[in-house]
Amino acid sequence: MPTSKLGKVVLPTQPVYTLPSLVEITMSVILQVSNLVKRFGSLTAVNDVSFEIRQGSCFGLLGPNGAGKTTTIEMMEGIKAPDAGEILYRGAALSQQFRNEAGIMFQTTALQEFITVREIMVQFSRFYPDTASIDELADRYALHDFLNQDTRKLSGGQKQRLLLAMALINNPRILFLDEPTTGLDPQSRRNLWKQVQQVKQQGATILLTTHYMEEAYELCDEIAIMDHGRIIAHDAPDALLAAHFDDVVVQLHAADIPREIGEREFQAIYRNDNAHIVTGDVNRTIEHLLHLDIPLDRLRIRARDLEDLFLELTGKELRA
Amino acid sequence: MWNRIYALFVARNLEFMRDRSALAWSVLLPVLIIFVFAYAFTEENPEKFKVGLISASAPAGPAARFAETRYIRFIEFDDAAGNLHKVERHQVDLLFDPGSGRYWINQTSPGGYIVEKLLVAAYADSGETLQRILVEGDEIRYVDWVIPGVIAMNIMWGALFGIGYVIVRYRKFGVLKRLSATPVTAVEFLCAQILSRLWLLVVVNVVIFIGMDLFVDFRMHGSYFNLLLVFTLGCINLICCGLVVAARISSEEVANGVLNLFSWPMMFLSGVWFSLEGAHPWMQKFALLLPLTHVTDAAREVMIDGAGIIQISDHLLVLGISSLILLFIGARIFQWE
Numbered sequence: 001m002p003t004s005k006l007g008k009v010v011l012p013t014q015p016v017y018t019l020p021s022l023v024e025i026t027m028s029v030i031l032q033v034s035n036l037v038k039r040f041g042s043l044t045a046v047n048d049v050s051f052e053i054r055q056g057s058c059f060g061l062l063g064p065n066g067a068g069k070t071t072t073i074e075m076m077e078g079i080k081a082p083d084a085g086e087i088l089y090r091g092a093a094l095s096q097q098f099r100n101e102a103g104i105m106f107q108t109t110a111l112q113e114f115i116t117v118r119e120i121m122v123q124f125s126r127f128y129p130d131t132a133s134i135d136e137l138a139d140r141y142a143l144h145d146f147l148n149q150d151t152r153k154l155s156g157g158q159k160q161r162l163l164l165a166m167a168l169i170n171n172p173r174i175l176f177l178d179e180p181t182t183g184l185d186p187q188s189r190r191n192l193w194k195q196v197q198q199v200k201q202q203g204a205t206i207l208l209t210t211h212y213m214e215e216a217y218e219l220c221d222e223i224a225i226m227d228h229g230r231i232i233a234h235d236a237p238d239a240l241l242a243a244h245f246d247d248v249v250v251q252l253h254a255a256d257i258p259r260e261i262g263e264r265e266f267q268a269i270y271r272n273d274n275a276h277i278v279t280g281d282v283n284r285t286i287e288h289l290l291h292l293d294i295p296l297d298r299l300r301i302r303a304r305d306l307e308d309l310f311l312e313l314t315g316k317e318l319r320a
Numbered sequence: 321m322w323n324r325i326y327a328l329f330v331a332r333n334l335e336f337m338r339d340r341s342a343l344a345w346s347v348l349l350p351v352l353i354i355f356v357f358a359y360a361f362t363e364e365n366p367e368k369f370k371v372g373l374i375s376a377s378a379p380a381g382p383a384a385r386f387a388e389t390r391y392i393r394f395i396e397f398d399d400a401a402g403n404l405h406k407v408e409r410h411q412v413d414l415l416f417d418p419g420s421g422r423y424w425i426n427q428t429s430p431g432g433y434i435v436e437k438l439l440v441a442a443y444a445d446s447g448e449t450l451q452r453i454l455v456e457g458d459e460i461r462y463v464d465w466v467i468p469g470v471i472a473m474n475i476m477w478g479a480l481f482g483i484g485y486v487i488v489r490y491r492k493f494g495v496l497k498r499l500s501a502t503p504v505t506a507v508e509f510l511c512a513q514i515l516s517r518l519w520l521l522v523v524v525n526v527v528i529f530i531g532m533d534l535f536v537d538f539r540m541h542g543s544y545f546n547l548l549l550v551f552t553l554g555c556i557n558l559i560c561c562g563l564v565v566a567a568r569i570s571s572e573e574v575a576n577g578v579l580n581l582f583s584w585p586m587m588f589l590s591g592v593w594f595s596l597e598g599a600h601p602w603m604q605k606f607a608l609l610l611p612l613t614h615v616t617d618a619a620r621e622v623m624i625d626g627a628g629i630i631q632i633s634d635h636l637l638v639l640g641i642s643s644l645i646l647l648f649i650g651a652r653i654f655q656w657e
Contacts, residue, residue, distance in 0.1 A: 077501055079657070096503060104501040110493030112331055114338035119331065126327035127502040 030055040030174055030205050031076065036085035038071050038229075045071045047229035049085070053174075053222075058196075058206040060220030060237075062213070062306065068229035069209040070107060073178050076207065077104050089174070100128055103172030103204075105163050107179045111151040117162055118147045121169065128170035137165040141195060157188035164195060174205045181215060193218055213306035223306070227314045237306060244312060245304040247280040252289075253298040261292060269311075278304075324504050328512030332486070336520060369431045370597060372397045372406060374417040383418035386442035392435065395597060400424065407432070408455045409624065410465050411595035414439065422451040428461050460624055464539035467532065468619035469592035471525055472554060476586060476612050478521045479558035480565070480579050483513055487566035488575040491657065500656035507651055514559050514647075521555045522548070542622035546629060550622060553639045554615035560646035561611065567653040586612040614638050 031053040038046040046068045053059045061069040074080040076087055078094045089098045111120055118134065125131040138144050141161045146154060154162060160180060167175060177196065181189040189212075196219055200206055210216050216223050217237050224234040233240055252262075252275045259275075262268030265288065266277040279285040282301060289296060373379065375396035379387045387394055395412060397403045400422070406412045407424050413431030415424040416439065423439060425432045436452075443450050490496045499509060526548075532538065540547075561582060569575045589596065589603065590612035596604050607613045618635035621627035629636070 079497065079500060099501075099503040102501075104498075106494065106498060106501070108494060109498045110495050111498075112335050112490075112495055114335045115331055119334060123327045123331045124502065126323045127504055 028055050029053065030090060031207070032086075032088040032091075033072075033076060034086045034088075036072065036075060036087070037083045038068075038075060038080065039083050045229050046075070046082075049226075049229070049231055051224055051231065051234060053205060053207060055173075055205050056200075056203055057221045058200050058208060058219050060216040060223040061207070061209040061226060062211070062216050062223050062310070063209075063226035064211055064310075067226040069226050070178055071229075072226070073176055073207060073209050077102065077176050100130070100170065101173045103167035103170060103175040105167040105175070105177050105180055107182065107209075109163055111159075111162075113150075113152055115151055116148050117143060117151060117154070120151060120162075121166065124166050124169050130171055131169055132171050134169075137168060140198070141165045156183055157185070157191070160184060160188065160192060161195070164192065168199065172204055174207065175199060177206060177208045179209055179211070181210070181212065189215070213310075217306060225306075225310060225313065227310075232313050233309070240309060241304055241306070244309055247278050247304065248282060249302050249304060249308065250277040250279055250282065250285050250289075251275070251300040251302060252277070252294065252296075256295050256298060257289075261294075265292065276308075278308075321505075321508055324502075324508050325512045325515070328499075328504065328509060329516045332513060332516040333520070336516070369393065369414075369435050370395060370412045370595075371435055372403055372412040372415040374398070374400055374415070374419070379418040382443045382446040382448055383416075383421075386416075386439050387418075389438055389442070392438070404455055406595075406597060408460050409595075409620075410460065410462050411597045420451070421449055422453060424453045424455055426455050426460070430462075460539060463536060464624060465620065466593065467536070467538045468623050469590070469616045471529065471551065472590075472612055472615040472619055473587060473592045474528065475521055475525060475551060475555050475615065476558050476583060478524065479517060479555055480562045480583055482521070483517050483559050483562035484566040484575055484579050485572065487513065487563070488569050488572055491566075491570045491655075492572065496656045506654045506656070510563060510647075510651055510654065514556065514563070517559050517562075518552070518555050521559075522552055525551060538623075540623050541626035543626075543628070546627070546632065547619060547622045549629075549636070550615060550618040550632065553636060553643070554611065554619075557611045557615070557639045557643040557646070560643050560650060563650035564646050564653070567650050568655050570657075586610045589613070590616050592616055611639060611642060 029052045033052070034050050036046055036049040037044065049068075049072055051059075061072060063069045071080065075082045078087075078098065087094055089095075089102075112123075115123070121134045121137070125134060138147055141164060143158075143162060143165060146158055151159075151162070164177075164180065167177075180196070181192050184192065193215065196206065196208070200219075206219070208216070208219060220237060222235065223237050223240065224231045225240075226232070235243065252268075254262075254270055254273050254275050257268065257275050259270060262270065262275045262277070266275075266279075266285070268275040268277045270276075277285060286296070286299075289299075369392045371392055371394050373387065373394050373396050375398060397415070400415060400417055403412075403415060404424055407415050407426050407429070410426065410429055410431075413425075413429055414435045417423070421443075423436070425436055440450065487496070490499075496509075533540070562579070565578050565582065566575060569578065587593075589607045590610050591607065592612065596607055614635040618627075618632040618639075621632050621635075625631075
């Protein structure tokens with residue numbers, strides 16, 4: 001079966017769909033969220049949200065800014081109290097055991113000032129009964145070069161690696177990552193993905209929020225798309241795409257196809273300097289474009305992605 | 321639990337020690353204040369004068385003329401014997417009994433010197449005589465009287481702003497939020513902050529005390545242990561005040577306003593710089609509600625009078641009980657975010 005990684009030009013012959021394996025089906029639930037509600041004044045930030053996270057999986061909460069994903073994850077972390085609903089960790093309410101076994105990386109975290117990376121690692125290791133070796137974490141996340149450096153002097157990528165290492169200092173069974181790559185350059189982002197994948201391979205369950213579709217697709221076994229505090233779709237990424245799409249996108253540079261022609265002839269959608277033509281018959285679409293003397297030098301054909309799905313479901317773009 | 325408190329304690333200490341500007345400021349400021357005020361009040365005259373009048377005998381003749389002198393505050397007392405210590409401690413510049421013509425004066429009091437001149441001038445052509453009596457016992461200079469208050473004031477600034485600002489900054493920038501995601505409890509966090517600030521304040525003020533002892537000759541008649549106890553309890557109390565202020569605030573500007581609201585009244589109404597003798601009774605009662613009043617008074621009793629634990633037990637009790645109440649309130653209303 002072809003893999004349709006976002007951003008690559010892939011021509012799917014069949015809808016991409018991966019059935020969960022028997023092992024996945026029988027995985028036990030480590031975290032269960034039922035009918036979660038959180039209000040801030042008249043705004044209902046999280047509105048009757050329910051889902052389960054299977055042990056050893058990577059679960060992604062996807063949505064635009066303000067969708068309610070950070071509020072949801074913070075309630076699951078025990079940072080915010082829900083107004084209604086229930087959160088169960090390994091079948092019981094959140095307790096000291098959860099605190100000992102959870103690793104958390106916030107979207108933004110300030111560290112104590114005038115403290116070195118090693119000192120802050122030592123401090124956090126003293127908070128937990130069971131801890132990883134600081135030197136091993138430093139090896140794994142390439143912290144050695146700045147281990148004795150003041151935390152104020154770290155670059156964005158260094159700080160994210162440190163925050164990830166801090167989240168892993170207690171050998172967590174469940175790891176919460178709230179938009180871990182926001183603000184990172186593409187290389188640092190991909191490095192962090194590798195590190196998250198390593199953590200997953202070691203058996204930890206991961207809950208990830210992101211507004212990067214590529215990130216969600218790369219890392220997550222299962223995703224829930226949130227908008228206006230509600231979950232509007234929930235499944236494995238490929239299953240969601242397969243359930244909603246059996247067509248592809250012919251993408252042209254917006255300058256190559258006048259807007260009135262694109263919209264009239266192809267119902268094209270213009271965004272990010274591109275015209276997106278959704279079609280179930282690529283050959284016929286290309287023939288039609290040639291007939292209209294549209295230059296095809298910058299033509300790309302791609303599978304439908306999570307951004308398309310979000311657009312389809314909500315009528316707006318994920319990164320809006 | 322202790323491991324977590326220890327981890328936070330160490331981290332906070334490192335943070336403070338390495339913040340050289342804050343460290344230097346917290347040590348240099350009180351030393352500067354001590355020197356400035358020691359110089360100012362031993363070399364120059366205070367501008368306000370206070371005279372105690374024994375009220376049993378109504379002033380008449382030259383005594384009445386003296387009692388009408390402007391820029392002198394006349395405070396009525398019932399008797400002389402019970403108020404001589406106020407002359408000794410510079411709480412009044414001169415104590416005068418118009419009926420007998422006797423007056424008591426502290427030879428080292430600059431205010432007393434001026435007021436005595438005015439008193440003698442008022443009696444010059446009256447044919448009546450005055451009897452000059454120097455206060456018995458050791459002389460107490462203004463610097464002896466003011467140093468306990470200045471150290472107490474330094475503790476107040478260090479405790480209120482040292483703990484209040486740090487917690488508010490931690491909250492504002494999300495450090496508290498990160499800590500709340502660990503097994504650390506609010507009580508553990510607060511204990512670590514108290515312990516860290518407490519030992520830093522005690523050490524800094526002991527160093528200041530020793531330094532001052534080398535450069536300024538001041539009176540220390542009591543036990544060093546008792547003085548340490550007073551200042552330690554004062555530190556705890558004022559740190560707990562800071563905790564209550566910082567329990568929920570997440571804006572440094574708001575914290576600054578509230579901390580100033582606490583500190584400035586204490587600065588002027590706790591008798592650090594001048595005695596509240598003669599002030600309105602409600603002001604004197606209000607001063608008793610301020611922890612700095614008890615720290616200052618207890619320290620003065622130890623340093624000037626050589627008071628023991630029993631004599632200062634009322635102050636210690638007030639400080640101890642109010643510390644527990646403040647700590648309880650602080651822990652109850654504390655919010656990580």
